[in-house]
Amino acid sequence: MTNTWSATGQDRFRFTRRDLTGAFAMVLCMAVSVVAAPGTVLKVVVAVLGVFAELGMLLGRRILAPDRAVFGVGLTIATGFAIILLAPQGLGEIPVLAGAAVLPLCVPDGPVRGAAVAVVAVGFGVAIMVISGSVVGLLAGVGAWFIADRTVEHAALQAERDRAVALLAELEANRLARLEAAAVEERGRIAREMHDVLAHSLAGLSVQLQAVRAVAAREGASPVLTEPLDRAAELARDGVQEARAAVGALRAGPLRSIDDLAALVSGFPGNAQLRVTGRPGRLAPEAGHAVYRAVQEALTNSARYATGSAVEVNVAWDAGEVRVAVRDHGLPAGRSPSGVQGSGSGLHGMTERIEQAGGSVSAGPASDAPGWRVTLRVPVAASGAPLAPARPESRTPAPDAEGGTEGDTSSDAANGRDDGGAGGADGKMGE
Template sequence: MSWLRRLRPNTSGLMIGRAVGTVAYAVAAVVVVPAHLRWVALLCTAVAFAGAVYSWRARMDQPVHRVVGLVVMAAGGHALYVVDPSSPGWLPAGIAISVALAVLPLTIAVPFAFLTAGTGALIAELRNPTAIVPLLAGCTGFAVLGAVVGSSRQRADQAERLLASEKAAREAEARAQVYAERARLAREIHDILAHTLSAQIVGLESARLLMRRGAPGEAVLQQIEQAQKLAREGLDETRQAVLSLRGDTRPTADAVRGLAQGASAKLAIEGTPEPLTPEAGLAVERTVREALTNVRKHAPGAAVRIRLAYATDEVEVEVCDGGPATHAGPRPVLRDTGTGYGLAGLRERAELLGGKLDAGPAENGEGFRVWLTIPR
């Protein structure tokens, strides 16, 4: 908005110009009239000047006060014109018309301009009929000048408001991005640290109770190894989350391929692997990891198929297992596993990114299927 400020006149220079103009007008008004009317002319000039000052000092949200000041200003000029038609009494009226059209609403400025010009024409008709045409021409010129200045002023004010609105919008967007990043950090902390540490605490507490009861060392060791495994997985996930927050993640296809190899799952990649956003890549990797964790818990030893498909505007990942050899009961849909995130939490993440996650029994009724679709 600095260029708009440069368009505004210098305040000190404007004050000096007004003072010089006022003095020059007062001298001219007094000099041109007969000597016996000079005190009257000086009084009319003072009235016009007082009206101008009152109107100028009124705030923009006080149009009534501005109108009153302009009426007094024009009245002082008309009075001087009545005293002596050869005096510059028309000048305050013309300036009042110009100022009104420049700063007042048109619903007020236009009637004021017609009334002021009409009053001047009536006085000229009575005092100096030959001056009617020049007077009306002068009023028209002042009106055009005021309209041009008012239009330029409105455009400048509108541009300034638009710039202020744009700045506010940018600041609001920046705040929204900060809040979104904070929410994302909170989700990462909750999904990784809270769940992983909770599971470790449970495992270590179980090991402590087993030791107190004199349980076999193998059972205690199993609980400790499980807690150690959870710690390693939590550390790995924390590293991936930090890389994602920095915008520096490993290729999604490589991450899925590593998970498939670790779980002895069959992997099929369709389309040309291309980089995803850090959030989308992390969602795909975590969905595959959670699905494989659920297979180990609910269908140990089951054959697993992973399909990663790159379409034009979305990426799709599907994890299917053939189910365990025997079922103790139906497998729950979208159940939190307690080892990391849970499919319900991952589905929420997918929806935040504009995607969709479905989980449930496979179409053939055997095994379980997790299917994620997310925009690229």
């Protein structure tokens, strides 16, 4: 199992609230053990052992490299056993239990790990039996250790799953971006072929027809001949214009629309729901594309910073605008951010897209409950108002896993989530 307990890199020297909470709890337990120790000498010895127990956890989590963290944890377990023997009425079993619970995370899978688990479990059970004076204490001690071990291992596996989900979102976003880039490249190739062959051929045909018409007029040809020539020349000119328009449309990138949100949400790897209210109106193609990208970005940030949380996408159509709200409920209890970081420009890019479409963006902690909310407001075209000409829709497949984001996959900055690290109102970053 991957070690998710001991820190790596620069994080090894950065203390978190979890570290401080654990250290404070250990100090309280050691203080109780010191008070419970008989005699001044034993109190001093227990106090020194308590310092070593705390030091062992510190070495294992923040100082030693992950492959050597087992030595720090072993120090904590050993001092805990010593405190149990010197002060049976104290809380020496706490550092033993704490060290034993994280020991499997510091030992690679294999026979060594199994042996370490067995030795610590039996040793802890024996210590409890000595304290309680009953064989039942042995069973209770071994059982308590295994429960703690399973709990810690489950938390580690959950953290790995959360990271895998976030990475899958990034991979899906990159895959879709590559598909779109390949589609754009192919459209460009076809456009070049049309321009080089069809448009040039039609232009040459138009020139030749005009030359024939001029010769016919000079020779005094009858209308029976000149009128068909005029119509043919006009058709050739129209064909040239249409070919140029088709080339321009092919060279333009594909546009998504607000109608594609259903496929986007259904492909999201976590628990996401789409709710649409009101009578759907009409959005300009660029506006629909901007809304799609913004929702895509918000979903990706939820996968990064609120992994495991339910995400709600609400689309509300009004007479003059459409409001789209993407809201998660923060990190579930006991979960940590996935650790997958984005580029840090998500909110800026999202805001630029929506503002260019005449709309607005607001992002920040939800006011009614924990979580993060991104709200988009985009004007709807008036009834009968002409829409901007749409570029041809891409036939790129919709997301089939992870609801990933296609375009500028990034996270939010400024006053909320920021790709630089954990933060925000609910311990997240990003949007």
